[in-house]
Amino acid sequence: MAEGQPRFLDRFSKGMKVSFVVLGYVLGIIGVLIDWAIGHKKKMMECSAEAIWYGLIGWGANVITRFILIATGVYAHFGLTDPVQGLFGPGVTAWNILWCICGACFIFLSMLWIYGLRTKMSDPERAYVMKGDDHFAPGTKTLRYDGGITVNALPETIWPYMQQAGQSKGGWYSFERLERLFTFDITNHYDWQKYPQWQNLHTGEFQWFHQAPWSIGEWVTDCSNGENGLYYWAAHSDTATDPTWKDRGPNQEGALRLWFKRFAWTWNWEVYQINETQSRFIYRCDCHFDPFLRTPIHKYFVVFILGTASLVMGRCCMETITKLSEGDRNFRKRYFE
Incomplete structure (x- = not known):
């Protein structure tokens, strides 16, 4: 990194992160709760979440370790028993295997969230009012996540890549092959080109997230492509005001509704x-x-199903555009390309 702000802004030191994992490994769910209490002291939702995820990695590792000790006969050799996994029967049973898989899944999910939470806004950025933040009326309950990354390039170099974002243009610079696996029509361009025909981001434009089979996305409500030195866009999808996938717009645009009475989000970007x-x-x-x-189950669905994908995609998008802007041609091997 060039002299200046670091690429990522850490919430916890490396030692603290290791401590979270150790607490989860040694104390299990109690350790995870202790991790949450420590993270909660920072009065920031992301800190609480990150502490919990590190603790769950420790807990998952503990589950896998205990399964290995049972499967290899170490417990039996020393005449030991596992008070938890012993409930599933002696030796390697289907329930023991399922419990081990559960631990591995928690580790994988935790790593995805830690990856996504790695990019973050600074405290002044969190207090900064971005264009589009006013879409929801004051007092409206929302879930919020954000991201920030330092780029060794100027805004006029970075923004052209963002202007051509969207699946009808240059893509979202994310995990295209993974998304194609789920039948989404994703075509991203990692050839370091800025396409003139796509340098026309404008208010009213519909930015496609997926083109098949669920043709959803968001509408650009405000943008500046360098006018007065400003580089930003504000966008939203709102079933209360926009066409939905059951009643599409003239070009088959649709806001994601699912089973909610109203489902809406804003997604605002800026480079300065x-x-x-x-x-x-x-x-x-x-x-x-x-x-x-x-109905907390709805909240958990949005956080863990939609939120996990959004966090991972958001960070990958930011890192890819960062590398494109900095001219780093070795980053491609990190992604599904």
Whole structure:
């Protein structure tokens, strides 16, 4: 990194992260709760979440370790028993295998969230009001996540890649083959070109997320492509105001509704210069759905199913555009390309 702000802004030291894992490994769910209490002291939702995910990695590793000890006969050799996995029967049973798989899945899910949470806004950026933040009326309950990354390039170099975002243009610079596996028509361009025909981001444009079979996306409500030195866009999808996938717009645009009475989100992006050679690339997403807290299962669905994918895609998009802007041609091997 060039002299200036670091690429990523850490919430916890490496030692603290290791401590979270150890607590989860040694104390199990109790350790995870202790991790949550420690993270909660920072009064930031992402800190609480990150602490929990590190603890769950430790818990999952403990589950796998105990399964290995049972499967290899170590417990039997020393005449030991496992008070938890012993409930599933002696030796390697189907329930023991399922419990081990559960631990591995928690490790994988935790790593996805830690990956996605790695990019973050600074405290001043979190307090900053972005274009599009006013879509929801004051007092509306929303889930919020955000991201920020330092780029060794100026906004005029970064923004052209963002202008051509969307699956009808240059893609979202994310995991295209993984998304194709789920039948989405994804075509991203990692050839370091800025396509003139796509340098026309404008208000009212529909940015496709998926083109098949669920043709959903969001509408651009405000943008600036360098006018007055500003580089941003504000966008939203809202079933209360926009066409839905059951009643599409003239070009088959549709807002994602699922089973909610109302499902809406804003996704706002901005690039601003911080010194002679660096810029900050930030985004913020607010999500509202009705019913909200009255039915916690809906909240957990949005957080873990939709939220996990959004966090991973958001970070991958930011990192890819960062590498494109910096001219790093070795990053491609990190992705599904």
